[in-house]
Structures are given as structure tokens and as C-alpha cells.
Amino acid sequence: MAFILSDFPFLAGFHVARASLRDVYVMGSRPLALLSDIHVADDGDVAKIFDHVAGITAVSELTDVPLVTGSTLRIGGDMVIGDRMTGGVGAVGVASAMTARERADIGDVILMTEGAGGGTISTTALYYGMHDVVNETINIKFLQACEALLEKDLDKKVHAMTDVTNGGVRGDAREISRTAGVKLVFEEENMRGLVNPRVLGMLESLNIDYLGVSLDSLLLIVPPEHEQEILETVQNAGVDIATVGYVEKGQGAELVIDGQRRDFTPRFRESAYTPIKKMVGDTTPDDFEAMCKAIDRAAEEAISKKRHIVEMLGKQ
Template sequence: MRKIKDLGEFGLLRELGLFGQKLPEGWIGPGDDCAIAPKSGGNLAITTDLLIEDIHFRLSTTGPRDLGWKAAAVNLSDLASMGARPLALTVGAALPKNLPFEWAEEFYKGLRECADRFDCVLAGGDTSSAEKICLSVTALGDMEGRSPLLRSGARENDDLWLSGEPGESAAGLLLLEKGLSGGKALEKCLRRHLCPEPRVELGLLLAERRLANSAIDVSDGVLADAGHISERSGLKVLVEAGKIPMSRELCACAAKSGADPFELALGGGEDYELLFTAPPKNREAILEIGKGLGLGVALVGKVEKGSGVSLLGEDGREMEPKRSGWSHF
């Protein structure tokens, strides 16, 4: 008997027949960060994410207000990768009956703070009881006439770009799990894990100015998410190890926790940065956007004929990563 853990997330969806299904004209279904539904005057982007107690968070290390922010932010990050402007959130919350009311109150404060930061309406949802906290947030975004940035849009000879500094969130999680604290570097990594900043403005500009061919938000890890672009586009993605940005804060936190910063940057996940491909002719414009947003954007690889993801060392030889990313099962 086959088990879900043997199939993995995408294998499960494939076996259930969700990939390649016939959809009404104008719809884009499973396989991207959002589904796309046609509406009058444009398209609607729709995404849903789950947060389950003791799988995605622990009450011992994550406060309710931070969890509320994160529950909204991870969905807004999906909208960002498609180039959609956030419109609304709906929230399903199954909570233990004996959970203090103050916990729920703080959780919804965090939700509203993130929604307000991105001019997004908290439009409704549902509640129920459960043995552990189970959260399901759905986000709606407006493409406003822009073409969505799909994982399948990469083209041969595209550059591979990465926003921000990956690995800090994974380092923050290690600090929480090990009960370590102290110093500005550690505090930055903790905040990157607990309160990620979705790159909505970057996604909007990339789509509006038609600078990128494909995009994905980095939730599973840089290498794993590069693999999703590769699979959907039918091309090989080369990631150059020496070009992956690694912050001083990441290195300090990794040293404190006994981890390899390089492995955290490539496979830690939950960065909620944007990984995207673009024609080489757009390099200057992309760097200018990053400068205008006060956000680092790094050219970290390229796309070529073939399949899969290759990690290249500074000598151009292929490397074998110790950690490839998050697995849902």
C-alpha cells in the first residue's frame, strides 16, 4: 500500500489528478503559488496556506501576535510571486476549547497588522474547535491587467535572481529550538523567522514592467524552489554557490547554533524572498528596482537546456548539497 509520505506534496497532487486537469478558459490551476481566475476587467489570484501547531509552529516559541502576522504574510508572499496586488484575506481557525481568549485576541491583532501593512481587507472566514491549533488562510489578489508570473515561464538563457538574504529565517528557528538569545544579529534572524516580510512591492514591479519571465516565493528553500521552476518550465536551473548572499547576521547565528550558514541559505526555507528568472537585458532595470526598494537583489545563476537543478561551486564543478529544502510529508 502506497503512503502519502512516499509520494510527497507534488506526487500526491499528481496522483490525485490535480495537475493537467481541464479548466475553464482563462483559469490557471495547481502548480503555481496561486490559482488564477478570470474576472471582469482582469484576473484574480487566489492562494491558501495551512499553519498547524507542532508542525509549522510551537506555542512554546511563537507568540500569538507573531503567528497572526506570519499567517497573513506567507499568503501575501504567494501573491507577491505572481505579481498580484493584495485585496483580501479570509481566515479559518480551529482552536482548542480551553485556549485563553487573550491568545485569540492577540492572534487577530497580528493578522490585522499585516493586512493593514499591505492594504488588504480581513474579509471573514470560519472557526471551529480542535485538539491543536489549525489555521487556514486564503488570500485574494488583483492582477490589475498584469500577466501573472508563473513557475512555467522560465526561458533558456534567463538569469536567475534572488531577493534578500536567505537562511536567516532558518537560523532564527534554530535559535528558538535551542533556546538561544542575545545580540542584534540573533534578534534579526528571530524576527525574520517569526515576522517575515512578503516582497509584494518587488513582485508588483517585476510584473508591471514585464522584467521577469517566471517567479516563485522561497518557502521550501532556494534549491527546492529552483527545482519547482525547473520542473514546470522544462529547463535546467544552475545555481552558483558563490553568488548566494549570506548576511553577517546569518553567519553569526549559524556559529552560535553550530549550523552551516551555507546549508541554511540554500535549504533552510521560510525565507519568503522571491526567486525569479529574467532575460539578461533586464539586469540594470532589476538592480535599479532593488535599489529603489532598499532591497538586495542578487544574480545567482542561470537557466539552460536540460532538467533539474545543479549547484555549482566557484570552480564551476557541480556540488552535492547536504540539505535540499523542506518536505511537507
């Protein structure tokens, strides 16, 4: 939960609940239940808890996915002074087949639905006093598009599904390319047309790269023979969608602007959408390689600890 959304708990609850359902849907799964975990600081306002749960249950009622359990705790066991609230929402679903990113194949086409963002865009709008933009983020179009695909079993004809969230399209493109061993080519003009006009206007007025932030769009990689059926199904659900690129042999990702191919490599961080993030910047630090090695080492040590405990307790 972004810090500023701590003061807008309904928004926080709505967007985090919607995000948890997105994560289930993009795996080709149908969500069954939601769960909530809320933490409040020492002077936290109880009313924030009610608002947060109201945001969650708004999504729950609109999608017929029940909120079945949850917990509310003090941050740090009464040791954190202040009124901040934080927490998360989880979702559980079932799937008969998974839409793994590694299935993207040469010759596939890339489809994308309209997007107006969620928590990231709301945070940006609130920081810069563009409160009217927040209203654009209050929708469940992503979920409606996914449900329409599942209803017709079209998820089984999709090679890869993902949500355009942290890191934006730039981040998703690199991850899919790396996982599937293919090159992704995107048409910038087609993607631009799918971004909510008011959201796009805000981002451009603030010099924020819209391709590097969370747009809450659905990205689909599908065989060309299923392209039209999927486009029509999503459009009939009331959600705008278009073909924005294709998959070819190679590595990495490219962006086509005015007929010219350009590198589409993600920056070190997602687009800076708050004043503090702008100050920190998105350039790669000099010790990047050393940090990568340190992270790998930490992961290996954590796995080693887990194996040690499992082995120790397994002998009891």
C-alpha cells in the same frame, strides 16, 4: 502553522499572513483581501486569538490589504484536549497575466532578493533559544519588492517568479527545471551574501543547510535585457537583490562553489531545522517509489470520486 508558534500567536499570525500575500504576488497578481481561519483546542486561551489576529492585521495595515472575513472554531468540535491553536490565512488577488514557472527559458538570468526567513526561521530560533534572531524575520521586504515590480509593470517582463519557502532554493530549482525543461545554474557565493547574517550564522552554527530551508526570498527568472531595470527597481524599494545564476540547456540544477559545478538535487525533506526533524533525517526511504505510486493512485481515486459526485448531482 508550526507547533511551537502556537505559543507565539502574534508571530504565527504575522508570518502566515505575509506568506499568503507572497503566494498571490509570485503569480504576478496584486492582493485585494485577506481572510483568517483560527482553530483552538478545548482549553485554548482566548488571548491567543487576539494576538493571532493582531499579527495578521499588522501585515494588513502595512500593505493596505484589508482582512475582510474569518472564522474561529474549536478543533474537532470540543474533542481536542489542550491549549493548542492552529489555523491559516488566505489571500485573494487579481492578475492580468500569470508568471508561470514554465516560462523560464535558456539564456535567462536568475535574480534573488535578500531573505531572513519567516515561520521556519522563527521556529528554529525559538527551539534553540536564539530569540534575538526572531526579530530579523519581522519585515515585509518580500512584499515591498513585489509591489515595486508591479508598480512599474515589470512583472510582465519576468518569465518566472517564486518564493524561496519549503524546500529552500534546492526545491525551487528542481521544480522550475522540471516544469520548464531547462537547467538552472546557481552561484553559491552570490546567494550566501543575500541571507541575513544573523540568520545565516544561526543556521551554520546548528549545521542546517541554508539552501534547503525557507528564506522568504523572492526568486526571479528574467530575460537578460531586463535584468538591470529589475535590479534597480527592487534596490530603490530598499530591498537588496543580486544576480545569482542563469538558465541553460539541459535538465536539473547545479551549484557553483569555488568555480566547481556540483549537483544541486534537493534532499528527500527540507533541511532539518528542529531536534525532532534532525532525528527523523532527510534521507530517501527504501520504499520511496512505492509511496510515489500510492500517492498517484490516491490522487486518481480522489478525482474519480469528484467526477462521480459531479455527474450524479448534475443529473438532478
